[in-house]
Amino acid sequence: MISKLVSNDNVARLAYREKPFSNQDSGWRVFTSDETGEFLAKPSNILMLDIEQFSPLANNLTRCAQFQLDLPAGSCFEFKHGHGQPYVSEQQQCS
Numbered sequence: 741m742i743s744k745l746v747s748n749d750n751v752a753r754l755a756y757r758e759k760p761f762s763n764q765d766s767g768w769r770v771f772t773s774d775e776t777g778e779f780l781a782k783p784s785n786i787l788m789l790d791i792e793q794f795s796p797l798a799n800n801l802t803r804c805a806q807f808q809l810d811l812p813a814g815s816c817f818e819f820k821h822g823h824g825q826p827y828v829s830e831q832q833q834c835s
Contacts, residue, residue, distance in 0.1 A: 742770040744785045750774070756816040764788065767813050 746752045753773040760767040765788070779785050 741765070741768070742787050742789055743772060743775050743780070744787055745772045745775055745779075746770055747787055747789075751819075753819050754817070755819070757811060757813050759813045764790070766809065768809070773818075 742752075750772045752770045754771045756769050757767045758769060775785075
C-alpha cells in the first residue's frame, strides 16, 4: 500500500513492512511522512499497487542499497535525502 501523496510526485520518506493480508499484498507501507491521521483515515488516499507500479513511484527508496523489497515483515526505514541521493537515517525492526 502506498499513500496517494507519494503517487502525486512527492518523495517517499517512510517505509515499513507488515505481514501481508492477501496474496496481492507485499506488506510494504510507504508514506511521505506528511500524511495526517485525517488523510490516512480516508481509504481513497491509500493505493494498492503491485510491485511493478511501486518501484517507479518510490524510486528514491528502491535506489537505496539498504532498502530491499524482500526484507522481512517488521522492517522499518526512515529515508533522508542529501546530495541528491537517498540514504537510510534509521533502520530498525518494528514491533
